[in-house]
Amino acid sequence: MKLTPAILSSWNPEKPLSELIFAKCNNKQITHVDDISSCVSLHKLDLSNNEIKKTGALSGLRYCSELTWLNLQNNQLDVCPPFDYQDKDGLGKMDKLLVLNLNLNQVERITPYLYKLKELKALILGHNKISKIENLESLINLNTLVLSYNKIEEVSNLTCLKSLTKLSIAHNKIRVFPDLRMNTELKELRLNNNRLLGVPEYVKFLPKLEILDLGNNFLKEFSDIENLKSLFHLNNLNLKGNPVTKLENYKEKVFFGFYFKIIYI
DSSP states (O other): OEEOHHHHHHHOTTSOGGGOOEEEOOSSOOOEEOOOTTOTTOOEEEOOSSOOOSGGGGGGGTTOTTOOEEEOOSSOOOEESOSOTTOHHHHHTTTTOOEEEOOSSOOOEEOGGGGGOTTOOEEEOOSSOOOOOOSOTTOTTOOEEEOOSSOOOOOOSOTTOTTOOEEEOOSSOOOSOOOOTTOTTOOEEEOOSSOOOOOOGGGGGOTTOOEEEOOSSOOOSGGGTGGGGGOTTOOEEEOTTSGGGGSTTHHHHHHHHTTTOOOBO
Protein backbone atom coordinates (compact mmCIF):
# COMPACT_ATOMS: atom_id res chain seq x y z
CA MET A 1 0.00 0.00 0.00
CA LYS A 2 1.29 3.48 -0.90
CA LEU A 3 0.68 6.36 1.49
CA THR A 4 -0.71 9.24 -0.58
CA PRO A 5 -2.10 12.67 0.37
CA ALA A 6 -5.61 11.41 -0.44
CA ILE A 7 -5.28 8.42 1.88
CA LEU A 8 -3.71 10.54 4.60
CA SER A 9 -6.57 12.99 4.31
CA SER A 10 -9.13 10.20 4.64
CA TRP A 11 -7.48 9.10 7.89
CA ASN A 12 -7.54 12.66 9.23
CA PRO A 13 -10.81 14.17 7.97
CA GLU A 14 -11.14 16.63 10.82
CA LYS A 15 -8.58 19.10 9.40
CA PRO A 16 -6.86 19.96 6.10
CA LEU A 17 -3.46 18.38 5.43
CA SER A 18 -1.78 21.77 5.63
CA GLU A 19 -2.70 21.88 9.35
CA LEU A 20 -1.82 18.29 10.21
CA ILE A 21 0.86 18.19 12.91
CA PHE A 22 0.89 14.50 13.90
CA ALA A 23 0.12 11.70 11.44
CA LYS A 24 -0.42 8.25 12.94
CA CYS A 25 0.12 5.76 10.11
CA ASN A 26 1.24 2.64 11.97
CA ASN A 27 -0.04 -0.88 11.24
CA LYS A 28 -1.35 0.06 7.78
CA GLN A 29 0.70 -2.32 5.56
CA ILE A 30 2.40 0.69 3.97
CA THR A 31 5.22 -0.12 1.52
CA HIS A 32 5.85 3.34 0.02
CA VAL A 33 5.31 6.98 0.93
CA ASP A 34 4.22 9.28 -1.86
CA ASP A 35 4.96 13.02 -1.95
CA ILE A 36 3.18 14.40 1.13
CA SER A 37 4.81 17.82 1.03
CA SER A 38 1.32 19.32 1.24
CA CYS A 39 1.58 18.53 4.96
CA VAL A 40 3.53 21.73 5.53
CA SER A 41 2.98 21.68 9.31
CA LEU A 42 3.79 18.00 9.88
CA HIS A 43 6.07 17.58 12.90
CA LYS A 44 5.50 13.95 13.92
CA LEU A 45 5.01 10.92 11.70
CA ASP A 46 4.44 7.37 12.96
CA LEU A 47 5.16 4.75 10.28
CA SER A 48 5.89 1.90 12.67
CA ASN A 49 4.79 -1.68 12.05
CA ASN A 50 4.53 -1.41 8.29
CA GLU A 51 6.24 -3.10 5.31
CA ILE A 52 8.73 -0.47 4.16
CA LYS A 53 11.87 -2.12 2.76
CA LYS A 54 13.85 0.21 0.51
CA THR A 55 15.18 3.71 1.18
CA GLY A 56 13.59 4.95 -2.05
CA ALA A 57 10.22 4.04 -0.63
CA LEU A 58 10.51 7.07 1.66
CA SER A 59 11.31 9.61 -1.05
CA GLY A 60 7.93 11.26 -0.47
CA LEU A 61 9.21 12.62 2.85
CA ARG A 62 12.05 14.63 1.34
CA TYR A 63 10.17 17.94 1.40
CA CYS A 64 8.64 17.56 4.86
CA SER A 65 10.92 20.28 6.17
CA GLU A 66 9.15 20.69 9.54
CA LEU A 67 9.42 17.02 10.52
CA THR A 68 11.06 16.60 13.93
CA TRP A 69 9.96 13.07 14.98
CA LEU A 70 9.94 10.01 12.74
CA ASN A 71 9.06 6.51 13.93
CA LEU A 72 9.99 3.71 11.52
CA GLN A 73 10.09 0.93 14.09
CA ASN A 74 9.40 -2.61 12.91
CA ASN A 75 9.83 -2.24 9.16
CA GLN A 76 12.48 -3.89 6.96
CA LEU A 77 14.93 -1.09 6.25
CA ASP A 78 18.61 -2.02 5.97
CA VAL A 79 20.53 1.28 6.26
CA CYS A 80 20.56 4.37 8.46
CA PRO A 81 19.50 7.01 7.56
CA PRO A 82 16.73 5.23 5.64
CA PHE A 83 16.40 7.84 2.90
CA ASP A 84 17.44 7.98 -0.73
CA TYR A 85 20.83 9.53 -0.04
CA GLN A 86 21.46 10.07 -3.76
CA ASP A 87 18.86 12.81 -3.48
CA LYS A 88 21.22 15.03 -1.48
CA ASP A 89 19.02 18.12 -1.55
CA GLY A 90 16.00 16.15 -0.40
CA LEU A 91 17.70 14.75 2.67
CA GLY A 92 18.95 18.22 3.52
CA LYS A 93 15.36 19.45 3.68
CA MET A 94 14.83 17.26 6.76
CA ASP A 95 17.44 19.06 8.81
CA LYS A 96 15.03 19.70 11.71
CA LEU A 97 14.65 16.03 12.58
CA LEU A 98 15.23 15.48 16.31
CA VAL A 99 14.17 11.85 16.84
CA LEU A 100 14.70 8.94 14.47
CA ASN A 101 13.46 5.50 15.53
CA LEU A 102 14.67 2.54 13.46
CA ASN A 103 14.23 -0.08 16.15
CA LEU A 104 13.37 -3.59 14.91
CA ASN A 105 14.54 -3.27 11.32
CA GLN A 106 17.28 -4.95 9.29
CA VAL A 107 19.86 -2.16 9.51
CA GLU A 108 23.39 -3.41 8.84
CA ARG A 109 25.28 -0.14 8.53
CA ILE A 110 25.18 3.52 9.43
CA THR A 111 25.99 5.55 6.33
CA PRO A 112 27.97 8.82 6.11
CA TYR A 113 24.81 10.61 4.97
CA LEU A 114 23.66 10.77 8.57
CA TYR A 115 25.65 14.01 8.80
CA LYS A 116 22.77 15.86 7.14
CA LEU A 117 20.63 15.28 10.24
CA LYS A 118 22.73 17.59 12.37
CA GLU A 119 19.99 18.48 14.86
CA LEU A 120 19.25 14.86 15.78
CA LYS A 121 18.93 14.33 19.52
CA ALA A 122 17.79 10.71 19.74
CA LEU A 123 18.82 7.85 17.45
CA ILE A 124 17.21 4.47 18.20
CA LEU A 125 18.76 1.50 16.40
CA GLY A 126 18.01 -1.42 18.70
CA HIS A 127 17.21 -4.90 17.38
CA ASN A 128 19.13 -4.61 14.10
CA LYS A 129 22.23 -6.20 12.51
CA ILE A 130 24.82 -3.48 13.12
CA SER A 131 28.37 -4.70 13.74
CA LYS A 132 30.25 -1.39 13.61
CA ILE A 133 29.57 1.98 15.18
CA GLU A 134 30.46 4.62 12.60
CA ASN A 135 29.56 7.94 10.96
CA LEU A 136 28.13 9.55 14.09
CA GLU A 137 30.77 12.29 14.34
CA SER A 138 28.54 15.11 13.12
CA LEU A 139 25.73 14.43 15.60
CA ILE A 140 27.00 16.90 18.18
CA ASN A 141 23.50 17.43 19.61
CA LEU A 142 22.76 13.73 20.14
CA ASN A 143 21.81 12.97 23.74
CA THR A 144 20.31 9.48 23.36
CA LEU A 145 21.80 6.56 21.43
CA VAL A 146 20.30 3.06 21.52
CA LEU A 147 22.24 0.21 19.89
CA SER A 148 20.99 -2.71 21.97
CA TYR A 149 20.44 -6.14 20.39
CA ASN A 150 22.96 -5.83 17.57
CA LYS A 151 26.25 -7.54 16.66
CA ILE A 152 28.69 -5.01 18.07
CA GLU A 153 31.99 -6.30 19.46
CA GLU A 154 33.79 -3.00 20.01
CA VAL A 155 32.55 0.44 21.06
CA SER A 156 34.30 3.22 19.16
CA ASN A 157 33.77 6.51 17.31
CA LEU A 158 31.72 8.12 20.08
CA THR A 159 34.24 10.72 21.25
CA CYS A 160 32.57 13.57 19.37
CA LEU A 161 29.20 13.01 21.03
CA LYS A 162 29.78 15.57 23.79
CA SER A 163 26.06 15.92 24.57
CA LEU A 164 25.39 12.21 25.05
CA THR A 165 23.53 11.51 28.29
CA LYS A 166 22.02 8.08 27.58
CA LEU A 167 23.79 5.17 25.87
CA SER A 168 22.38 1.67 25.58
CA ILE A 169 24.53 -1.07 23.98
CA ALA A 170 23.05 -4.03 25.83
CA HIS A 171 22.79 -7.49 24.29
CA ASN A 172 25.83 -7.32 22.02
CA LYS A 173 29.24 -9.05 21.99
CA ILE A 174 31.36 -6.47 23.78
CA ARG A 175 34.34 -7.79 25.76
CA VAL A 176 36.07 -4.54 26.75
CA PHE A 177 34.40 -1.83 28.80
CA PRO A 178 34.13 1.14 26.40
CA ASP A 179 36.40 4.13 26.79
CA LEU A 180 33.86 6.94 27.16
CA ARG A 181 36.07 9.44 28.94
CA MET A 182 35.16 12.13 26.37
CA ASN A 183 31.43 11.62 26.99
CA THR A 184 31.45 13.39 30.32
CA GLU A 185 27.72 14.25 30.28
CA LEU A 186 26.72 10.58 30.33
CA LYS A 187 24.13 9.81 33.02
CA GLU A 188 22.79 6.42 31.93
CA LEU A 189 24.85 3.54 30.53
CA ARG A 190 23.46 0.09 29.76
CA LEU A 191 25.99 -2.65 28.96
CA ASN A 192 24.09 -5.64 30.27
CA ASN A 193 24.18 -8.98 28.47
CA ASN A 194 27.62 -8.59 26.92
CA ARG A 195 30.95 -10.31 27.64
CA LEU A 196 32.67 -7.77 29.88
CA LEU A 197 35.51 -9.04 32.07
CA GLY A 198 36.14 -5.97 34.18
CA VAL A 199 35.59 -2.27 34.83
CA PRO A 200 38.68 -0.16 33.99
CA GLU A 201 40.10 2.78 35.92
CA TYR A 202 39.03 5.29 33.27
CA VAL A 203 35.40 4.83 34.34
CA LYS A 204 36.18 7.65 36.79
CA PHE A 205 35.94 10.07 33.86
CA LEU A 206 32.17 9.61 33.85
CA PRO A 207 31.48 11.93 36.80
CA LYS A 208 27.74 12.35 36.13
CA LEU A 209 26.87 8.69 35.71
CA GLU A 210 23.79 7.81 37.75
CA ILE A 211 22.53 4.58 36.18
CA LEU A 212 24.79 1.69 35.19
CA ASP A 213 23.54 -1.72 34.07
CA LEU A 214 26.24 -4.39 33.93
CA GLY A 215 23.98 -7.39 34.45
CA ASN A 216 24.78 -10.73 32.83
CA ASN A 217 28.43 -10.20 32.00
CA PHE A 218 31.58 -12.09 33.03
CA LEU A 219 32.57 -10.08 36.11
CA LYS A 220 34.05 -12.68 38.48
CA GLU A 221 36.07 -11.06 41.26
CA PHE A 222 35.67 -8.06 43.54
CA SER A 223 38.70 -6.58 41.79
CA ASP A 224 36.73 -6.60 38.53
CA ILE A 225 34.29 -4.02 39.91
CA GLU A 226 36.60 -2.13 42.29
CA ASN A 227 36.82 0.93 40.05
CA LEU A 228 33.08 1.53 40.33
CA LYS A 229 33.81 3.20 43.67
CA SER A 230 34.96 6.29 41.79
CA LEU A 231 31.43 6.93 40.47
CA PHE A 232 30.22 9.22 43.24
CA HIS A 233 26.83 10.02 41.68
CA LEU A 234 25.91 6.43 40.90
CA ASN A 235 22.59 5.54 42.52
CA ASN A 236 21.34 2.67 40.38
CA LEU A 237 23.60 -0.30 39.66
CA ASN A 238 22.74 -3.72 38.28
CA LEU A 239 25.28 -6.54 38.62
CA LYS A 240 22.85 -9.46 38.60
CA GLY A 241 23.87 -12.45 36.55
CA ASN A 242 27.61 -11.94 37.06
CA PRO A 243 29.74 -14.60 38.82
CA VAL A 244 30.90 -11.99 41.36
CA THR A 245 27.42 -11.95 42.89
CA LYS A 246 27.93 -15.57 44.02
CA LEU A 247 31.00 -14.78 46.12
CA GLU A 248 30.82 -14.99 49.90
CA ASN A 249 29.71 -11.77 51.59
CA TYR A 250 29.11 -10.18 48.18
CA LYS A 251 26.25 -7.90 49.24
CA GLU A 252 27.96 -6.75 52.40
CA LYS A 253 31.27 -5.95 50.71
CA VAL A 254 29.74 -4.12 47.80
CA PHE A 255 27.12 -2.32 49.87
CA PHE A 256 29.59 -0.98 52.41
CA GLY A 257 32.22 -0.38 49.73
CA PHE A 258 29.89 1.94 47.91
CA TYR A 259 28.97 3.91 51.02
CA PHE A 260 25.29 3.02 50.91
CA LYS A 261 24.90 4.71 47.53
CA ILE A 262 23.72 1.79 45.47
CA ILE A 263 20.20 0.59 44.82
CA TYR A 264 20.22 -2.96 43.48
CA ILE A 265 17.88 -3.74 40.63
